[in-house]
């Protein structure tokens with residue numbers, strides 16, 4: 001088996017060496033259309049959006065990529081695991097009072113259903129960060145929430161979600177490290193500016209430490225964000241990144257710098273919902289297709 005293509009089995013509470021949701025032909029069909037046997041064992045493919053640096057566009061990517069999957073008919077859960085609650089702040093105005101992911105970490109009795117916030121799109125739901133004040137300084141020891149994070153993902157799978165996108169805080173320590181160590185795959189947004197690009201190899205080194213806990217984790221790639229095609233430095237940063245990393249480590253899709261992302265975030269919307277959002281949404285549709293193809297490709301090596 002190739003790393004990163006395994007789902008989490010809600011039925012037997014362990015990671016399986018068997019097909020994930022992406023590997024089943026019925027991936028896009030609603031749950032009602034699948035057989036009884038398939039309903040008993042459900043899988044979710046989890047992607048953590050992570051970076052060592054802050055402000056590189058993680059939350060923007062998490063929201064819009066999750067929305068792109070949901071629009072394509074994939075039952076998608078977007079989870080805010082940043083104690084600052086960025087997704088929640090963007091998408092649900094009452095996020096500070098909503099129970100969420102950190103309440104699940106703290107309270108073994110809390111059912112995940114209590115945390116799920118549905119949206120107007122039937123295939124798209126959210127879980128806010130919740131009451132995270134104990135975690136806001138990032139002081140939690142790596143590994144101390146691993147079992148609980150894995151159990152969270154199993155609970156999400158058991159509710160019929162096929163894709164789970166997790167927006168993390170910057171850095172690779174504490175709960176973020178446990179989320180990465182529990183996810184099937186990661187995407188690493190990186191702002192297209194020269195200094196940032198030079199920090200990428202260090203980030204990848206940091207990931208090796210987490211890989212020990214999760215050898216199957218697939219790095220879907222570094223994603224260039226806020227690229228400015230009219231600015232030589234920004235274009236050069238993109239080229240430098242491609243020279244620095246093996247081809248499969250960078251995503252071909254790049255996210256342009258565009259004021260629509262700031263406007264969408266101020267309104268609490270994915271860009272695809274904005275009146276003039278078709279172009280920005282198309283970029284995220286390309287990213288979704290590229291990610292799906294990468295997952296399919298890794299499957300074909302098994």
Ligand SMILES: Nc1ncnc2c1ncn2[C@@H]1O[C@H](COP(=O)(O)OP(=O)(O)OP(=O)(O)O)[C@@H](O)[C@H]1O
Pocket residue numbers: 053054055056057058059060061082086168169170225226227255256257258259261262263265
């Ligand atoms: N492609 C883009 N074009 C223009 N502005 C963007 C783009 N992506 C993100 N932004 C803006 O840049 C700022 C930082 O983005 P975002 O919050 O997504 O980064 P982050 O990596 O999640 O930050 P943090 O590390 O603090 O969680 C926000 O104001 C956001 O609206």
Ligand SMILES: [Mg+2]
Pocket residue numbers: 058059060082086167168169
């Ligand atoms: Mg963020």
